[in-house]
Amino acid sequence: MVALDFWFEFASTYSYPAAMRIERAAEARGVTVRWRPVLLGPIFAAQGLTDSPFNAYPQKGAYMWRDMARICASLDLPFRRPSPFPQNGLLGARVATALDDAARPAFVKALYTAAFGDGAQISDPDVVSDVLVGCGLPARETLTRAQSEDTKSRLRSAVDTAQAAGVFGAPSFVCEDGELFWGNDRLEAALDWAAGV
């Protein structure tokens, strides 16, 4: 079965609908999804960006919030604009890195729902802990592992891997042949490419 790398960042707005719908869309095409947390901070910094482009360009930001509301409504996803924006997704990314492949998708979807469905503060360990518990995962043990040097190092390597693959924003999808797609609105095109459709 062919695989697709799904690079996401918890602060990224459009990663939320992508995370919520990628499983069904991938299954329909026989594609395996590799859920890969990444940090946009260093990826944006490498491009000379010190803030989200949606803050740096307020008109684009205002449009994005309206676009997100429309997209979530069309997908029947709850949506609430988080404040502040962007949130700090570092803890979530470390937890997602620490979890094994089987546990990761449910946690990722639940944390995105907390961030963009409920407007929760996902940098707060208590919020992340509640999300872990809600997924039936061992919260304290997972949070400890998330803050280990091994996990931190693996996440840093993942950022390097993403940058080497050309990732400059999130969500991004990278096919096994290296073909890169960017944005929730390119999910179907990425899956079609991966599946050789």
Added chain:
Amino acid sequence: MVALDFWFEFASTYSYPAAMRIERAAEARGVTVRWRPVLLGPIFAAQGLTDSPFNAYPQKGAYMWRDMARICASLDLPFRRPSPFPQNGLLGARVATALDDAARPAFVKALYTAAFGDGAQISDPDVVSDVLVGCGLPARETLTRAQSEDTKSRLRSAVDTAQAAGVFGAPSFVCEDGELFWGNDRLEAALDWAAGV
């Protein structure tokens, strides 16, 4: 019949596929398209941008060219990356402004094909003249009208109208109720909104 404002700029890459496919997509939903040339120069300048974001952020630019090639291939549209990029779309925008509503779409599509299908220099009056002739339009007379004070003033007003509607990039689609959609990939959503689907 409901109408949709289609704001396009001849230097804008994603406006090309949008222009080439909007008529069929609009007709399928019973929506009338108002073809409205605009200039991104002043719109970008108002956001503090002095160059195309695809030049200001080279990784995003590299991705865009690959994405454009894929999109044009999927639509069976010829594609050639113009050099320099962005081209100066001012003359084209003035000509499109000077033409009447019936003549405008064919000219716009032909000039986009010259710019992004052939890589022609669309700031060259000879190129624009050839495109007008190819559309069966009176080239010399139209070019003279395009450079008249009346046309220049109407185009400046159009930029103001676009900005007042929230347009910050191209292509953009504005529905009669003011709902704004940005990007070739939002064409269907914009038409659905306009048609009340």
